[in-house]
Amino acid sequence: DADVTQTPRNRITKTGKRIMLECSQTKGHDRMYWYRQDPGLGLRLIYYSFDVKDINKGEISDGYSVSRQAQAKFSLSLESAIPNQTALYFCATSDPDRNFNYGYTFGSGTRLTVV
């Protein structure tokens, strides 16, 4: 099994619908992140969480919300999806206290299309 699992892998939804993207990890890492990737814009941080009780907005949090249900689970919600939220979404984890290489572990991504 993958260290960081994202579900679903692909999703098409209609404008105005609520949708949840899920992320679970087996790394035992405290820190989790949600990024979106758009062509020509790279990866931009939506939300991040340094532990279960710590949730922080990233640079593009408007229109999104998150829930850290447990150390291993971090969900991203679009309350009312709009077409410009069509993108590739990545979840990532890190644990600099135990894993001193400061690298992130990424999931395989969720491709979301809002029509």
Add this chain to the structure above:
Amino acid sequence: AQSVTQLDSQVPVFEEAPVELRCNYSSSVSVYLFWYVQYPNQGLQLLLKYLSGSTLVESINGFEAEFNKSQTSFHLRKPSVHISDTAEYFCAVREYTDKLIFGTGTRLQVFP
């Protein structure tokens, strides 16, 4: 705030040719720098990183990057590319809060 600039959005090269993917960062404090690679339809994988020490860092598949503090650069190089190196490459800088700030990516296309 820290930022990362990748000057080339696309780099086409022929197989066995050398390649350089450019990355410049802005930071007023010590930095940790990374290169990630994204193969088609996959997530991002760590390629190499600079944390401290030797300014030249290498990956297991022949890439290398040199940290140049005076030029605030961390360019990625490979002396001879292969078809399988075709991918998108992202440079990133770690903020003091452990957030990674990514560049916009460079798509490397290797032609036979």
